[in-house]
Amino acid sequence: MTTLIKNGIVVDTEPEPVVFGQVDVRVEGGLIAEVGPDLPEVPGAEVIDATGMIVLPGFVDSHRHTWQAGIRAIAPDITFGGYLQRILGELAPGYRPEDVYAGNLAGALECLDAGITTLLDWSHVQFTPEHTDSAVRALRESGIRAIFGYCHGGPRENLLKEGRRVHDEHFGTAGLVSMAIAALGPEIVSEEDALEEWRLARELDLPVTAHLGGHNRESATKGLAFLSANGLLAPRTTYVHANHYSDDQLKLIADSGGGVSVSPIDEMALGIGYPISGRARAAGVPTSFSIDTVTCAPGDMFSLMRTAFALERGRPDGQGLGFRARDALRMATIEGAEVVGLGDTVGSLRVGKQADLVLLRTGTLGMAAAHDPIGAVVLNADTSAVDTVLVAGQTVKRDGRLLRHDVTEVLARLAESARAVTAPRS
Structure with a gap:
């Protein structure tokens, strides 16, 4: 199928964000075939009139606990410790597989509705195989491009066996949804358990995304030393909430081929630390944006870009005035794609x-x-x-409306799930 997007104000992001002006984009077989002025119409092609619209690559969310869509704004003023207790300690154990499905489907559609076309779903609600299967099924049915970040939530002795099952049953063939290992890592679990997580990633040849560097300086230094000592300071590793690394440690991550995921709103609101968008990029680390959780933050990329822009520009003594709007856009697109391992696939x-x-x-x-x-x-x-969103050349939103799902039905399912997971337990 050929799609011709005509007369849009086209913005590209690679190698740096640039405005092409009013040009056309031709899509063939799901791929970008040509970008230029006055492209000829192709017989039988779908033509999208983009007059008066800005056309740009879809946004990339490099770390989102998508299953939490049904508990949006449940804790707007919470601290990080309170989040661990309330969300993960109290609410998460009450999730049934059908609740995970409802949250993941609604959360993924929320992304598409807001122009986020690629999502790393950092899924730490895998209490049973049925929970996992429901999460993956929802991602596939949503139509989004996703990396399912598998974080094992059952008995640790089952990590390798269950991780292999998930990989073999759900990711044996190519498609819009792929897999990563969402590792709890050496700052959360024992070093022995952390080694098991990386062992599974290497066995299955999968990238790793982990919460590393977000607790305090001592924990960040110890965790990075553990990775280095075990040969795990390596490419295809994403450091989530890496706020407490020094500039020299960020350069080590850059030299290793790793990437950073920044959640500017959650990190400030939860007290995790001042976001390191500018510092990480200055150290040469590909740096991306993360919604993280809608329990206490918005779910769209526009909010994150604005927040990061303001936080960097507002650093004391003008230290962040070199951070530009185009840097925020690059983080939301091509750098995000690079961080999640899809830099040659999407993002520009x-x-x-x-x-x-x-x-x-x-x-x-x-x-x-x-x-x-x-x-x-x-x-x-x-x-x-x-107004319009395409994934792999397929139109999933047009004229401001999602096309492939009955949103009313999705919201009703989510509302029922929200009532169930927040109901008092005896």
Whole structure:
């Protein structure tokens, strides 16, 4: 199938964000085939009139606990310790497989609705195989491009066996949904258990994403030393909430080929530490954005870009004034793709890449007369601007409406789940 996106204000992100101006984008077989002015129409092609819209690569969320969509804003003023107790200690154990499905489906559709076309689902609610199967099924049915971050939640002695089962049953063939190991890591579990997590990742040739560097300076240093001593300071490793690493330690991560996932709103709100968007990028580490959890933060990329931009620009003595709107956009697109291991697949408009695209309306009072399209995306746009979304060339949202799901039914299922998981337990 061929799709021709005509007359949009096209923004690319590789190697750096740039505004092409009013040009066309041709998609063939799910891939970006051509970007240029006045492209000829192809017989039988779907034509999308993007006049007055900004066309850009889809956003990438590199770390999101998607299953928590049904407990949105349940703890807006909570601390990190309170989150661990309330969300993971009290609410998570009450989740049934059907609740995981409802949360993952609604959460993934929330991403698509907001222009997030690639999601790393950091799923730490795998209490039974049925929980896991429900999470993966929901991701596949949503139509999003996803990396399922498998965090083993059962008895630790079953980690290797269950991890292999998940891989073999769900990820034996290529598709929009792939797998990573979401490791608890040496700052949360024992070093022996952490080694088992990395052993499984190496056996299955999977990337690793772990919460590393987010507790305190001592824990960050000890965890990084553990990785180095065991030959685990390696590519295809994502360091989530890496706030407490020094600049020299961030350079070690950069030299190893690792990436960083920053949650600017949650990290500030939960007291995890000041986000390191600028420091990590200055050290040469590919740096991405993470929604993390909607229990105490918004679920869209526009909020994160604005927050990171303001936090960096507002550093004392003007230290962050070199951080630009285009840096925030790059983190939300191509750098996010690099961090999750899909830099050659999505994140920019390079010919041959998968056509994961977002079209943003500019004909609104909040977006009209914007002189810098990149600045408008980062500083002015919100989810209401998202008109059209494509994943692998397939249109999943058009004219502001998701096409492949009955959203009313999805929301009803989510509401029922929310009542069940928050009901008082005797």
